[in-house]
Amino acid sequence: GAGVSQSPRYKVAKRGQDVALRCDPISGHVSLFWYQQALGQGPEFLTYFQNEAQLDKSGLPSDRFFAERPEGSVSTLKIQRTQQEDSAVYLCASSLGGGLGPYEQYFGPGTRLTVT
Amino acid sequence: QQQVKQSPQSLIVQKGGISIINCAYENTAFDYFPWYQQFPGKGPALLIAIRPDVSEKKEGRFTISFNKSAKQFSLHIMDSQPGDSATYFCAAANSGYSTLTFGKGTMLLVSP
Numbered sequence: 001g002a003g004v005s006q007s008p009r010y011k012v013a014k015r016g017q018d019v020a021l022r023c024d025p026i027s028g029h030v031s032l033f034w035y036q037q038a039l040g041q042g043p044e045f046l047t048y049f050q051n052e053a054q055l056d057k058s059g060l061p062s063d064r065f066f067a068e069r070p071e072g073s074v075s076t077l078k079i080q081r082t083q084q085e086d087s088a089v090y091l092c093a094s095s096l097g098g099g100l101g102p103y104e105q106y107f108g109p110g111t112r113l114t115v116t
Numbered sequence: 117q118q119q120v121k122q123s124p125q126s127l128i129v130q131k132g133g134i135s136i137i138n139c140a141y142e143n144t145a146f147d148y149f150p151w152y153q154q155f156p157g158k159g160p161a162l163l164i165a166i167r168p169d170v171s172e173k174k175e176g177r178f179t180i181s182f183n184k185s186a187k188q189f190s191l192h193i194m195d196s197q198p199g200d201s202a203t204y205f206c207a208a209a210n211s212g213y214s215t216l217t218f219g220k221g222t223m224l225l226v227s228p
Contacts, residue, residue, distance in 0.1 A: 004159070031214055042122075042205050042218030043160065056215065091159055095214065103148045103209055105216060107159035 002026070004108035006092050012114045013082045021077045021111045025094030032075050033105060034067055035091040043091050049075060082115045089113070119143050120208050122219025129226050135193040137222045139206035142187065146208040150216070151180065151191045154203045163204075164191075196226045 005024045013019050025032050031050050035043035036059075045059040051072040060067070064083075069075040079086055089112050093105040121140045129135045139149075147168055152160035166173045166180040166189065173180045179192040193200055203223050207216040 033215060035216075040221070042207075042220050043216075044218070045215045048215055059215075093159075103150070103214055103216075104162055104165070105150075105214075106162065107152075109157070109159045 004092055004094050004106055006090075006108040006111050008111060009109060010112050010114075012116060015083060015115055016081050018078065018080045019082055019113065021079075021090050021113070023075045023077070023092030023094075023108060025073065025075070025092070026096075026106060027073075029094035029096050029106075030072075031095040031097065031105075032069055033093040033095070034075070034077050035093065035107075036061075037089040037091055037110065039088075046077070046090075079113075082113075084115050087113055087115045119217045120206060120219045122206050122222060124222060125220070126223040127225070129196045129224065131196065131198060131226055131228050133196050133226075135196045135200065135224055135226070136190060137204055137206070137224070138188065138190045139208075139219050140186075140188045141208050143208070143210070143217075144187070145210040146217075147211055148209045149180070149182065149189050150207050150209075151178075152205045152207065152218075154205065154221075160205060193224075196224075198226045198228050200224060201226050 034046040037043045047067045048056040049069040064080045066078045089110040091110045093107045095105045150165035151163045154160045177194045182189045203221045206219045
């Protein structure tokens, strides 16, 4: 079946612009995660949804970052007034279970954001 | 505070050799330890995972060894192939809190 898809795959934004990144999880997956991956680093957690509920947003670096999953499937990560330090790959992952597991997370290809 | 420390940063192995990547964790609440493989321009792909009730898990050429008392775990790739050349990440999570904490990655190059 189809895996996690993300769009756009590449986004170039001028500093100060707003961007919206989309994630389509695997059908039926309850949990959805957003991670940020800087060049040459491991992914770092941003936020976590179980169905439409945002259970953890402790990793969002500032109040310019906002995520939603209004119907418990597709999710959007929005970044307002982008800054150069926001340049990174934004990864979305989904997992079949919620809470106590299972924990297998399946990642999408990511969106590479470049802020100029 | 880096909760999952991964080494080495890079590794070159000859074809047919054994690649070994090590990780150490600090949080004793972690009870799920996956390894991911990432090729350039792609998202991480789950390779193999272990829970602390076993000391070793093998899937094909990939083996995880786990040492709970030392808070360490490692990935062994047997008979390494050029197609294994990628970046490998260890990660950890704890029950009831599903988010993964990743190591910084190891860039593996398998020379033909």
